[in-house]
Amino acid sequence: MIDANILVVDDTKSVLSALEILLQFEYKSVKTISNPNLLPSFPNLSEIDIILLDMNFSAGVNTGNEGLYWLREIKKKAPHISVIMMTAYGAIELAVEALKEGASDFVLKPWNNERLLATVKSAYELRKSQKEVLKLRQTESNLKQVINQNNNYIIGNSKALNSILSLVQKVAKTDVNILVTGENGTGKELIARELHKSSARSSEVFISVDMGSISENLFESELFGHVKGSFTDAKEDRSGKFEAANGGTLFLDEIGNLSLQMQAKLLSVIQNRVVVRVGSNKPIPVDIRLICATNGNLEKMVADGLFREDLLYRINTIQIEVPALRDRDGDILILADFYLKKFGNKYGKPSLKINQQAQEKLLQYPWPGNIRELLHTMERAVILSEGNVLKPSDFLLENKTTPSTENGPKTLEEMELMMINKALNEHDGNYSAAADQLGISRQTLYNKLKKSGN
Structure with a gap:
């Protein structure tokens, strides 16, 4: 038996009885009323899945206008109910009008039992799919709210901060690519989130990606997605960060730490707004607002051949420099x-x-x-x-950017951190260049900094 609630509305008692008998063995609940004026006060109308509605209730009237009127009233109160119209007077024009007004189907009296059951089953499937879509939309909305939750605030009232916030409000309503620059710890992601909250995409997702933490061999999979079987651990299809951010904002932090090879792949997607999953050749359009951030000097990196000039132009329509504390x-x-x-x-x-x-x-x-x-x-x-x-x-305050060297580094960790920071300073904060100088991978360098709290 199908778990659905059905309501039959017809002024002929024999019709109500016949349909109740026919449907009660197929569906969980079958209720009947002979007067459509009872519809507005019908208890829990929105919980009804299917209504079979007669089109004529007054003697000698066969225009179908009464049925169309009550169809509209039902759709006002419960727009997702599947309504099947019934009439003894078949007319193509009337059927078309009913479908335009939101009816899911049309049944002629006298009906064929098997055909009517098939019509009701189709209406039920339509109602079921609509419920699933509504549930998915609600779930998606809830997920977006969770993803966009951010308990951090932009705190302060300085002239430098207010100047930046004024610029944020000016550019937030546009869809231009923005580059947020500033020292580590200045709150670049907070500025990016403020841009998102003040934009027309604020109800959509904000996806943040720490580019420094993505290993080079997983770069394409993480950002663009992959299909099942495209590499050893690809056990199922997976969308990347660009697809996840579709309709919303994608924030790429630490973009200055990408290798030239990764920069080239990123440039193509930013230019075309199309991603191709690893192992696939199907282009997938993406609609995103792109915000990037770096603590490095990208202009100097371009001059040193460490950052693509064309990529810099793509991500830097507007630059926002976040002031140091x-x-x-x-x-x-x-x-x-x-x-x-x-x-x-x-x-x-x-x-x-x-x-x-x-x-x-x-x-x-x-x-x-x-x-x-x-x-x-x-x-x-x-x-x-x-x-x-x-x-x-x-308050124990000391500059922890580099370990104290008064008596030299005291531990191997301090020595490593001192060398890492020295290499980063020499390469304007570029992880890839610093890692090459130190003879370690970019991921290893990043992990050591994370472990030390830098």
């Missing part, structure tokens, strides 16, 4: 207070304060790690605090 006068204490409240509540210390001397220490520190370093500094201070007032001694 040391250049955001007044924002240091605003951010410190924000993180103090956040971590104070998190760790059960909501009444913490920062004394004047500690505030001076925070203001005088250059913050080479920018906002990210300030965040970790505040969290550590809150966790280790023993009183209600944070003093200068509660």
Whole structure:
């Protein structure tokens, strides 16, 4: 028995009885009413899957206008119900009009039982598919909301920050490619998310990709997708990040760390807005807003032959330079207070304060790690605090960009980190060039930096 709710609306009791008997052995629930005026007050009308609706209810009237009227009323209240129109007066024009108004099919009286059952079954399948589509759309909407959830905020009121936010609002409504630049930890992804939230694509997904973490042999698969069997571990078809971001925004972070070979593959997709999955030759159009970010000097990398000039032009229609924290006068204490409240509540210390001397220490520190370093500094201070007032001694501030070399590096890890940072400085932050100089893979270099907290 099919789990569906059916309602028959007809002014002839013999018709109601015949249809109820015919359908009750096929469907879970079959209800009947003889007066269409009861439809507006019918309990749980939206839960009905199929309505068989007569087209004429007044004696001597066979225009079908009554049925069309009630069809419209049903569609207003429950647009997804499948409605089958019934009439003893067959006319092609009437059937066409009913279909235009949203009917799923048309049945002539007297009916053939097998044909009517087939018609009702088709209407049920239509209703079932519509339910599945609605469920998928709701699931997709919920997933987009989850993906777009971001509990980070752009905090501050400095002139430098407000200038950047003003530029963000100007360009957000367009679909131009944007390059966000700035030092590590300045909040480049937050700016990218703000661009997305202020754009016409805000209800769609924001997909963030850390290009520095993608190994070269998986680059195409991660970004463009692959088909089953295209390589050893390709056990099923999989869409890439470009397809996942279709309709929304794709944020490519650390784009300066791509090898020239990967840059060439990326350029082709950005130019044509078409991806081809690994192992396939079928082009798949993608509609995305592209935002890229880097902490390197791409112009110098172009001059040094490390970055493609044509790719730079493609991703750099508008450039947004995010200021370093040391250049955001007044924002240091605003951010410190924000993180103090956040971590104070998190760790059960909501009444913490920062004394004047500690505030001076925070203001005088250059913050080479920018906002990210300030965040970790505040969290550590809150966790280790023993009183209600944070003093200068509660803030352990030192430049961790390179290990202290006063007496030379004390561990192998410190030596590695010192050499990695030296190589990165020499190559303006380009991971591939630094890795080549050090004789390690780009992925190994990236992993060592991640492990050290840089």
